Amino acid sequence: MKALVYDDVETLRYREMPMPVPGRDEHLVRIEAVGICGSDMHAYLGHDERRPAPLILGHEAAGIVEDGPRNKERVAINPLVTCGACPACLSGRDNLCGTRQIISMPPRQGAFSEWIAIPGRNLVSVPDHVPLEQACLAEPIACGWHGARIGQHLLREKFDNPRVLVIGGGAIGLGSALSLRARGVSETALVEENPKRRAYLEEVSDLKVLCVEDLATDDLFDLVIDGVGLSATRALASARTRPGGAIIHIGLGEDTGGLDIRRMTLQEITFVGTYTYTSSDFAETAQAIFDGRLGALDWFESRPLENGAQAFRDIRAGNSPCPKIVLIPRGPA
Template sequence: MKAVYVDDAYTVVVKEVDKPKVGKNEVLIQVKAAGICGSDIHTYKGLHPFRKPPVIIGHEIAGEVVEIGGAVTKFKVGDRVTVEPQTGCGHCEYCLTGSVNYCTGRGAPGIGSWYGAMAEYFAAPEQTVFKLPDGMDYDLGVLVEPFAVGVHAVRKAGIQVGDKVAILGAGPIGLLAMAAAKAAGATTTLVTDVMDYALEIADQMGATHSMNIMNLPDWTEEAKAAIGGDFDKVLIAAGVPGIIDQSLKLLRKGGRIVTIAMFQGTQTFDIHNLQNQEKEIIGCMTYTREDTITAIDMLMAGAVNEQAIISHKLTCEQAAEGFRLVDKKEDQSMKVLVKFEDAN
């Protein structure tokens, strides 16, 4: 089968590899579409903390079941599915309480023996697979995983009806987090970025305010002025220097920050602004099964403008171009899909 490899930093190639063998508790999926994620770009740059080249990349997928293991009971050949691409040990306190994302033995595609998902076929444990509802196409199915990230962040933030929310970073995760915040009841959503086209997409997806912060040294004050006060919650979807301190400046007393972005290096901030005003900073790591189920339901309910956020649909042979587009933000790229429609 064809598989997309990050062979080395900034090097993406398509290789012929053996089709995965299906274990007794596994499902083999013929991949129809796969998404390029921001964390994939970290691998592409050689910066990911645990997913290192050479590796079959990818974890955002949708496709059709073509084979099931002997112990599989919930799926059959022909089912249209997506995957929550993480596993736990199954017996630690975190796994037993539904927080697989906390498991110290957490597994994910592209780590160890689990091949990445950007290939013609992908094998996944039964418990990680979810049926796509009737009427949900494969492209929208690819958005389940990244949207679950946004759903999880919104749940960690405790966003509720009437909240004023700032979303810092208008990449796919930031925009999907914004959509999740709106679905949770946020009435004011301000999105920041340094790319005008990304902010235009934010507007198309329903942001109430958008702001290009390039060359705006006092942008936090301008952001607060735009909404007439402080923010209740801040979702950080851009891991740039100084962004924690900037987020604290946006918040009301008792407000909450959730970090979604992958950060490199150290962040510094004014501890007094955190402590004296009882503000909170909360980390955010992937999602839970509950978040994935919620993401599927919300996508079917129309929470995300699929046409606005999916910017490119490429063949697997064009995967290198897709990675370059996402990394360099070329051709107004947003969510780039790699298609495997002709897999056999």
Template sequence: MSSIKVESSDNLDLAIPKIMSVAYLQKPLEVSIEQEDVPSVSGREVLVKVMAVGICGSDVHYYAHGRIGNRLVTYPHIQGHECAGIVVATGDKVTRFKVGDRVAVEPGVACMSCSWCKEGRYNLCPDVQFLSTPPVKGAFVQFLKHPEEFLFPIPESLSFEHASLAEPLSVAIHAVNRGKLKPGSTVVITGMGPVGLMTVVAAKAYGAKEIIVTDMEPLRLETAQKLGATQVIDISSTDTIKEIMQVTSGLGADLVFETSGNVRALQSTIEMVKRGGSVVTIGFPNTEEVPLNVTLMLQKEIDLFSVYRYTNTYPLAINILVDLGSQIEPIITDRYSLEQINEAMYQAYANRSNSLKVIVFPN
């Protein structure tokens, strides 16, 4: 992989060209660079020069399989939704931003008028337009048009690539909120992909005392320790349930977060959690139906929470990332230019052992 020179906002060219480069997913495992007109903005719209985009697990699913559940890609498709950049133009009704402002982009644009939006659960809005979720085009572009309500200022001390992590960190923050994590809790987090690692960060920020994590990849377990895990369990060589019971003096964890989507991992959460504890499911399984031991759940009176994206998390996510500074750096393992998008996507898809978060730099 060639090295990438990342510009600071001090020397960025804020001129707006007429044509921009765009990465189009043409079919499974094939992305091409095409040219498109740079979008114009009006009203409350903001034009963002996209400086960094993280590749998400959902991007990998669409890239490799062309679908997630009943959501099908219509080719060609633009992927990418974890992004940050700099404002280069504003519509005539924009009040919160000006040219030159550095921003993180919340990718889901909700209607803000349906019953779910009005009760604050806009992640459940039936009309949400979420970047890169078909048929909505995503952020692997040089310039992105986005409503000002879903942009958030970032300080100079936070790099664009670190700011792009506000999106997966938001998933983790929403998960710990759903699970009602209390300071001093003992938590188990299964799966140390980027969202699992961000759940380590969120659990620590919320005051968890013991953070036990599971995976089978050494890089992922090592990174989890760097980010705050107090105990790591290699599931390939350890009886996971027995180990968790030993660590928790036979009680089980207060909270278990399942981030991997692995069916056996989800089923095992019922055994990992203590009586009266909670299980929070984040990762999507590769099958629509997963058998669970409901009898044991009833006997232990377990609360089961599911997580779908997030609501009202970006300001806190940005603050956490600012406080962490360079401590978050181990999660970013790969950097590519937009022209290297094929290599970037394939790295995220095929190299679980040596790759965590892959960042693409469109400009």
């Protein structure tokens, strides 16, 4: 099969790779759409030791089952493979499974390829009216859905109608803002510093999109979601959270720096790191997409998988205004 392979730092090659062999209770899925994630970019730049070259990256995928009783079923792929039997899995927090695996990280190859093998329990059926290019957005949006759910739970007894600031206009931040709105939060501001992306989001969404300078000096928020995870964005989150409020940290841009621990302690600000999503979060996000509760979902750009290396270069250079580039193994959408 053809695949886009991470062969070395900033080196991706479109080349032949072995066909995946489904294991027990797994299906062979023909990939129809797969998004480029920030974690793929981290690996591409050599910043993720969990993803050593050579490796097929990509975990935001949708496709068509090509075997077994679910043959020809259109599916969104939950890339997080868990054991289903440990205390975390049994308590509904399967994203914290001690033996979790995720496609695009050894021992599992990713979805920048024509085919992938994945357990059947990781597949969510997609209705015919939903394009698979939109269905693959379930994965990045589910990260925001998970963070929004936890943030709402933390604030339930403190603020009836919370004001929320979301940092980052990529798919994680945008997905967080859309998830909040779908979950009934009406007052959400989105901060995006890239002027190209900010202008694009202002055009394609009805969200309030700002740069940091647009915020009043004394403007504080009940909940701040950091969808970027850089030292600078953590510093912004620390400064802009209201006393008694909460920070939900999703982004993995940098490991350290930025948090104002003194202010967070004196003002009793809660900080919660969130990782991916539970299987329930993923299913709820997919259903919200199917029901149209997350908007038009037209904020991506489709490109052929064979041109994926250029897509990574464009993202690296900040030349793509879209929050998401979706790669299509069988040609442009």
